[in-house]
Amino acid sequence: xxxxxxxxxxxxxxxxxxxxxxxxxxxxxxxxxxxxxxxxxxxxxxxxxxxxxxxxxxxxxxxxxxxxxxxxxxxxxxxxxxxxxxxxxxxxxxxxxxxxxxxxxxxxxxxxxxxxxxxxxxxxxxxxxxxxxxxxxxxxxxxxxxxxxxxxxxxxxxxxxxxxxxxxxxxxxxxxxxxxxxxxxxxxxxxxxxxxxxxxxxxxxxxxxxxxxxxxxxxxxxxxxxxxxxxxxxxxxxxxxxxxxxxxxxxxxxxxxxxxxxxxxxxxxxxxxxxxxxxxxxxxxxxxxxxxxxxxxxxxxxxxxxxxxxxxxxxxxxxxxxxxxxxxxxxxxxxxxxxxxxxxxxxxxxxxxxxxxxxxxxxxxxxxxxxxxxxxxxxxxxxxxxxxxxxxxxxxxxxxxxxxxxxxxxxxxxxxxxxxxxxxxxxxxxxxxxxxxxxxxxxxxxxxxxxxxxxxxxxxxxxxxxxxxxxxxxxxxxxxxxxxx
Numbered sequence: 001x002x003x004x005x006x007x008x009x010x011x012x013x014x015x016x017x018x019x020x021x022x023x024x025x026x027x028x029x030x031x032x033x034x035x036x037x038x039x040x041x042x043x044x045x046x047x048x049x050x051x052x053x054x055x056x057x058x059x060x061x062x063x064x065x066x067x068x069x070x071x072x073x074x075x076x077x078x079x080x081x082x083x084x085x086x087x088x089x090x091x092x093x094x095x096x097x098x099x100x101x102x103x104x105x106x107x108x109x110x111x112x113x114x115x116x117x118x119x120x121x122x123x124x125x126x127x128x129x130x131x132x133x134x135x136x137x138x139x140x141x142x143x144x145x146x147x148x149x150x151x152x153x154x155x156x157x158x159x160x161x162x163x164x165x166x167x168x169x170x171x172x173x174x175x176x177x178x179x180x181x182x183x184x185x186x187x188x189x190x191x192x193x194x195x196x197x198x199x200x201x202x203x204x205x206x207x208x209x210x211x212x213x214x215x216x217x218x219x220x221x222x223x224x225x226x227x228x229x230x231x232x233x234x235x236x237x238x239x240x241x242x243x244x245x246x247x248x249x250x251x252x253x254x255x256x257x258x259x260x261x262x263x264x265x266x267x268x269x270x271x272x273x274x275x276x277x278x279x280x281x282x283x284x285x286x287x288x289x290x291x292x293x294x295x296x297x298x299x300x301x302x303x304x305x306x307x308x309x310x311x312x313x314x315x316x317x318x319x320x321x322x323x324x325x326x327x328x329x330x331x332x333x334x335x336x337x338x339x340x341x342x343x344x345x346x347x348x349x350x351x352x353x354x355x356x357x358x359x360x361x362x363x364x365x366x367x368x369x370x371x372x373x374x375x376x377x378x379x380x381x382x383x384x385x386x387x388x389x390x391x392x393x394x395x396x397x398x399x400x401x402x403x404x405x406x407x408x409x410x411x412x413x414x415x416x417x418x419x420x421x422x423x424x425x426x427x428x429x430x431x432x433x434x435x436x437x438x439x440x441x442x443x444x445x446x447x448x449x450x451x452x453x454x455x456x457x458x459x460x461x462x463x464x465x466x467x468x469x470x471x472x473x474x475x476x477x478x479x480x481x482x483x484x485x
Contacts, residue, residue: 001160001183001213001475004069004220011058011068018058018068022051022112025070029114029161035142037134038156040075041083042115050112057110065220065242067110072162074153075116076123077103077208078197082113086199087131088121090324090344100197101232102166102208102225109224114162117152121346122315123173123201125149126418127408130348135405138181139476140444144402147177153211154181158476164212164221168198170205171303172397172422175434178211179397179447182436182473184464185211186218189455190429191236193222194229202310203234205303205426215435215464219245222457236455244458247466250284255463256291256390261421266399273438273446274396280470281394281463289390293382296424298375300416303423304352305359305372312356315349351412380428387453392463396421397434397447421449431457435464436473443474 010016026044033039047070054068073079076086078096085091099107106113120130128136128151136151138144139159146155150167154177157165167174169187178185186209193208200206210221223242229235257278262271278288320326320340327343330336345353359368386393398421409415425432430451437448448467452460 003213004217018051018055022047037136038152040116040118047114054110069163071111072114072165074167076199086122087119089132090318101194101229105225120149123149124348138402147180149173151177157183157211168208170201171426174209175397178434180402182445184435186433189431192226194232194235196231200314202307215461219461245461249462250466254287254390256393258395259292260296261395269440270396277437277448291386295379299424302372302375308352308356309359309369312353376427383428393451395449397449401440401444425451431460433460433464
């Protein structure tokens, strides 16, 4: 994994041109992605043309942080001239007429977009195995999942098939795959990054964010994509400045280890690595305390009720009438809609639509959805109380490391419980980052999650940067092969 700052120096010094850099990454994708399956679409011609434009900017001495930097995009971000499928049969072959705001900002900033990345269908899943098109593999072990739903984004960064990537996080879909693939991923504060052009899963929870080799690199990307957007009424006036990220900020701060996320359900190796990371922060001048947030033990059912209800509403538009998959020779209008959704949605999407529709039904709304929203308010209150005691919170990203493909739980309840560490920050709209903090006995990465106060993204990434300066990550085998190309 090569960082943005290292690539930036090569480009600005003239030792490497933007076109040469783009071609080298396209060659890596051609050579290695057949093993990893991170990409669903590679835009060779578009990337080279973007690199030529970037080189002119560099030659004029006007380069920005991302000018000429090869990046890739999760396939739920709308892109002109490239398919946006959400890894679903429903949108197979769909090419949007516009760019998502974050994509436009990357392009305006001179970034070179290499292509689109695989994901769980409509961002619903934690393994990238619900993708209609292919199964993405973990670069540390090709027999294991990369996590999800931004599994393609994490795998591409880990394997060196792009310098940075964008993913989306609804309940952990940036942080969990970042943890499984040994990269840094950041879920921004809700509203900091515009969602216009990101195909919605759960609108009150979805956030677009960066995955990269380091917290500093995530900050560089976040500095370009954040800020108010006239097309997104939920976007904030606040702007993130990457220059605000500094490892020195950790001195004198108080960090809380979340008691409820260090229990028996967390693998011993994972818990041990997180405790060791907390000890490292002590040596860096931070004060470490234990913090209790009792409602976090109920966060998973709360999250799945709210997110599934919103998904059922958001996905109602995919009916075969206006766009998307349409079956052959339906008998009538209602048969067309029924077959469109039955044939084009995968099993996980159908499950969540049914769960969400049930929660919103008359007679069940008060018992399920309304109660979940009320309990979500209590989670936000408990986080606010915790931040009265400390500046940021530490916890594992996931209870385990990446698991083999043949060990995925058959019981959906067990699968959903794997999100216990990540969903609460999403429910509260808080900034939360994952950074590598160790490896298990099989050499699989372990992630440390750092969660901060609303719009305190700079401190979250500063804390991650401070730890990364002390931690020496291991490279996955395939990233070494990539560097040799």
